[in-house]
Amino acid sequence: xxxxxxxxxxxxxxxxxxxxxxxxxxxxxxxxxxxxxxxxxxxxxxxxxxxxxxxxxxxxxxxxxxxxxxxxxxxxxxxxxxxxxxxxxxxxxxxxxxxxxxxxxxxxxxxxxxxxxxxxxxxxxx
Amino acid sequence: xxxxxxxxxxxxxxxxxxxxxxxxxxxxxxxxxxxxxxxxxxxxxxxxxxxxxxxxxxxxxxxxxxxxxxxxxxxxxxxxxxxxxxxxxxxxxxxxxxxxxxxxxxxxxxxxxxxxxxxxxxxxxxxxxxxxxxxxxxxxxxxxxxxxxxxxxxxxxxxxxxxxxxxxxxxxxxxxxxxxxxxxxxxxxxxxxxxxxxxxxxxxxxxxxxxxxxxxxxxxxxxxxxxxxxxxxxxxxxxxxxxxxxxxxxxxxxxxxxxxxxxxxxxxxxxxxxxxxxxxxxxxxxxxxxxxxxxxxxxxxxxxxxxxxxxxxxxxxxxxxxxxxxxxxxxxxxxxxxxxxxxxxxxxxxxxxxxxxxxxxxxxxxxxxxxxxxxxxxxxxxxxxxxxxxxxxxxxxxxxxxxxxxxxxxxxxxxxxxxxxxxxxxxxxxxxxxxxxxxxxxxxxxxxxxxxxxxxxxxxxxxx
Numbered sequence: 162x163x164x165x166x167x168x169x170x171x172x173x174x175x176x177x178x179x180x181x182x183x184x185x186x187x188x189x190x191x192x193x194x195x196x197x198x199x200x201x202x203x204x205x206x207x208x209x210x211x212x213x214x215x216x217x218x219x220x221x222x223x224x225x226x227x228x229x230x231x232x233x234x235x236x237x238x239x240x241x242x243x244x245x246x247x248x249x250x251x252x253x254x255x256x257x258x259x260x261x262x263x264x265x266x267x268x269x270x271x272x273x274x275x276x277x278x279x280x281x282x283x284x285x286x287x
Numbered sequence: 288x289x290x291x292x293x294x295x296x297x298x299x300x301x302x303x304x305x306x307x308x309x310x311x312x313x314x315x316x317x318x319x320x321x322x323x324x325x326x327x328x329x330x331x332x333x334x335x336x337x338x339x340x341x342x343x344x345x346x347x348x349x350x351x352x353x354x355x356x357x358x359x360x361x362x363x364x365x366x367x368x369x370x371x372x373x374x375x376x377x378x379x380x381x382x383x384x385x386x387x388x389x390x391x392x393x394x395x396x397x398x399x400x401x402x403x404x405x406x407x408x409x410x411x412x413x414x415x416x417x418x419x420x421x422x423x424x425x426x427x428x429x430x431x432x433x434x435x436x437x438x439x440x441x442x443x444x445x446x447x448x449x450x451x452x453x454x455x456x457x458x459x460x461x462x463x464x465x466x467x468x469x470x471x472x473x474x475x476x477x478x479x480x481x482x483x484x485x486x487x488x489x490x491x492x493x494x495x496x497x498x499x500x501x502x503x504x505x506x507x508x509x510x511x512x513x514x515x516x517x518x519x520x521x522x523x524x525x526x527x528x529x530x531x532x533x534x535x536x537x538x539x540x541x542x543x544x545x546x547x548x549x550x551x552x553x554x555x556x557x558x559x560x561x562x563x564x565x566x567x568x569x570x571x572x573x574x575x576x577x578x579x580x581x582x583x584x585x586x587x588x589x590x591x592x593x594x595x596x597x598x599x600x601x602x603x604x605x606x607x608x609x610x611x612x613x614x615x616x617x618x619x620x621x622x623x624x625x626x627x628x629x630x631x632x633x634x635x636x637x638x639x640x641x642x643x644x645x646x647x648x649x650x651x652x653x654x655x656x657x658x659x660x661x662x663x664x665x666x667x668x669x670x671x672x673x674x675x676x677x678x679x680x681x682x683x684x685x686x687x688x689x690x691x692x693x694x695x696x697x698x699x700x701x702x703x704x705x706x707x708x709x710x711x712x713x714x715x716x717x718x719x720x721x722x723x724x725x726x727x728x729x730x731x732x733x734x735x736x737x738x739x740x741x742x743x744x745x746x747x748x749x750x751x
Contacts (some may be wrong), residue, residue: 193604197563200605201339202350204698210365211334231366266355268512 163215192284194275202265205286213265217286219244224260236262253279326411326421328374329356329751330704334365337696337707342600342610343649344696345748346708347475350602352466356456358509361412361419366447372412372420378404381748382484386739389730392429392484400484403428404746407436421465429483434499435532437469438475439465446508453510462498463519463553466505467566471596471614474498477645477659478687478713480748486714486740489663489683492639493590493619494553500529503553516572516743517555522546526581548587553577557596569597577626582600588622592720593617608649616641632643636665639681652697655711659687675729676722685717685737709748716741 173276195205195216210217213232225238240260242248250260254274255269270276307430326346333356339345340353345416349357349540356363364370387397395402410422418441443456454691464472473495481487505519523546524532530628557570561666572594577587594616618639645659662684665672669679676682691711695702720726720737 196604197602201335201350204334205699209698210367211339212363212365220626229367230363231368 177190186277186279186281186284188278188281188285189252190275191278191280191285194270194279195282198267198270198275198279201265216283219249219286221245221283232264234260234262234264236260237264246284249280249283314571322708323444326374326409327704327707328363328370328372328409328412332365332370332372332412333363334367334704336698336700336703338605338652338698342602342608342647343655343691343693344652344700345478345693345707346750348470348477348610348612348647349468349475350600351563351566353560354559355454355512357421357468358443358456358507358515359419360417360456361421362415362417362443364413370412372410372414372638374409374411374750376407376750377746378480378746378748379495379742380480380482383481383743384484384486384739385741386735388484389728392738394431395429395484402483404480404483413545417444417636418431427483434460437462437465437498441590443478449483450506451511453508453514455508456506458503458507458519460503460505460519461501462750463494463501463503463521463551464517464572465498466507466517466557468515469557469559469570469596469598469600469612470593470610471643472569472572473567473610476612476614476643477647477657478715480485480711480746481713481715482742482744485742485744486681486717486720488643488661488685489641489720490639490665490681492574492592492594492616492641493576493578494572494592494594494616499532500524501547501551503551505553507555509559511687513559515555515557515559517553519553521547521551521553521576523551540582546584547582548577548579548584549616556677564603565601566601567597567599569595571595586628588624588629589621591619591621597626604661607652608652609647611644611646613644614642626670629728632670633668633673633679634666634670637668639663639665643686653693655689655693657687657689657691659689661685661687672722675727677726678722680722682722683717684719684721685715685739687713687715689713705751707750709746709747711746713744713746714742715744728742 202211203216204211205217205245207215207217209227210230222244224240224242224244237260253270255261256265256267308699340350340356342348342350382400384398391397405425407423407425410420412676413419421439423436426433440459440462441456443454446453446455458466460466462474465475467475468477475661483685501521501523503521505517507517509515551574553574557568560569561727574592577589579587596614597614620637620639622637623635624634625632642662645657646705647655647657649655663681665681667679672681673679689711691709693709716739717740720740724737725734
């Protein structure tokens with residue numbers, strides 16, 4: 162019942178964090194956010210790794226688990242995170258706060274709406 | 288690589304040989320050429336497309352990602368093992384000038400020349416976790432010579448001080464502005480390629496004329512991703528060394544090669560802010576060196592260059608990209624040796640000021656339009672410029688317009704990351720040349736209009 166409700170909210174582009182609705186994500190706007198904020202280091206192409214691993218299929222994936230990406234830090238591999246909207250959101254807001262010692266040299270995206278948009282985009286990647 | 292056009296070269300050679308102030312013929316080569324660089328080996332190393340590092344999907348104009356890659360010592364990787372750090376590049380062009388050249392270059396005609404202008408091989412990429420290279424060897428199809436074109440071997444490491452973090456590094460290089468990560472200084476500013484059959488953009492300060500004839504060691508940092516500082520010391524290479532790496536050009540272009548009296552010093556400070564959607568930098572830089580006659584040491588001319596520069600890029604989602612880059616350099620020339628000993632300059636102190644501005648628009652990282660302005664002003668000096676200028680000034684100004692198409696270089700492009708190509712049309716128009724709208728063609732001893740030098744170039748630029 163809870164899972165069904167959560168899946169519905171995600172399908173509507175709503176990002177949940179500890180029971181709080183953060184924002185309505187727009188995958189189309191999220192594609193632009195991805196290009197501006199993420200695309201230099203991450204690819205949306207399945208199996209395509211750059212400085213960072215591909216983000217296609219990230220939802221439900223264990224952190225540090227893309228098999229053919231060798232650039233992970235020990236910190237991300239040992240973080241115990243399984244990526245889902247409520248995990249991605251705080252991570253891309255402040256990566257080093259969530260995973261101290263991680264390699265991702267990204268200061269974070271302060272705009273909650275932009276985060277929701279890019280997460281909606283990531284969830285749309287097949 | 289190297290131009291041998293008389294209107295520019297003649298005045299410069301005269302300046303060089305009579306004043307014996309600048310270092311060698313290599314300086315002349317550097318002053319007249321616009322080195323081109325494009326290195327897909329970096330794309331293969333990082334897994335990133337050309338467009339990640341370069342505006343318009345083709346070198347050399349760097350994005351913030353490219354800036355960080357360079358500052359990081361060319362060592363970023365996708366982690367998929369070591370890659371062969373080799374690339375190759377070729378630039379072919381067709382050039383037409385409004386009026387025939389004063390004389391035909393060797394092997395070519397007085398107009399409508401087609402040439403394989405340069406073929407380059409790069410050692411460009413990561414050697415260890417902390418050491419990377421950008422080394423370019425070039426064969427000039429115009430001058431029919433090979434040379435060590437550019438060399439930048441870097442060590443870089445991350446340094447943490449408390450809560451702050453920065454990249455610190457060392458660069459062993461052969462050109463002061465080669466090391467700069469922004470798109471405003473001599474080596475890296477627009478135009479990114481220019482015809483060897485063209486007339487250049489006028490006299491240039493010493494800091495822009497040193498490529499290949501010096502070796503320098505620079506320490507640099509990009510602190511907290513924003514504060515860039517660099518300090519370098521340069522020594523001039525011996526004439527025999529220059530001859531070895533640049534073949535016969537030095538021997539034919541200079542009579543009395545100069546050398547630094549002691550070392551030349553280069554410094555650079557800049558503030559850089561990357562907001563992802565857009566970014567900017569603003570900076571200052573300088574170069575200071577004494578130059579003496581290599582064959583008759585003792586007397587010295589001293590050059591003091593100080594410059595300011597700024598740039599802005601709007602990248603957005605990369606669909607529509609706008610950039611603007613500008614710089615202004617003041618040069619104070621203390622020509623005591625040239626004036627007092629050689630009696631080859633009218634004054635013992637001259638100035639040379641250069642302004643550059645370029646704005647570009649790029650659509651879908653493929654279609655580019657760029658407009659540039661150049662303006663050089665200097666002291667009236669009959670000894671230095673009198674034979675080619677009616678008012679004895681080096682003043683040269685004009686504009687450069689370029690349209691180009693870069694079909695590859697994106698993530699989903701054909702051949703990525705193995706090949707890239709740019710096709711372009713470039714037009715250079717002159718308002719003033721050697722002091723005014725008319726100047727003295729010293730080859731034929733006739734009047735020539737500045738606009739006679741207007742140059743149209745079609746080019747194909749291929750990198751693998």
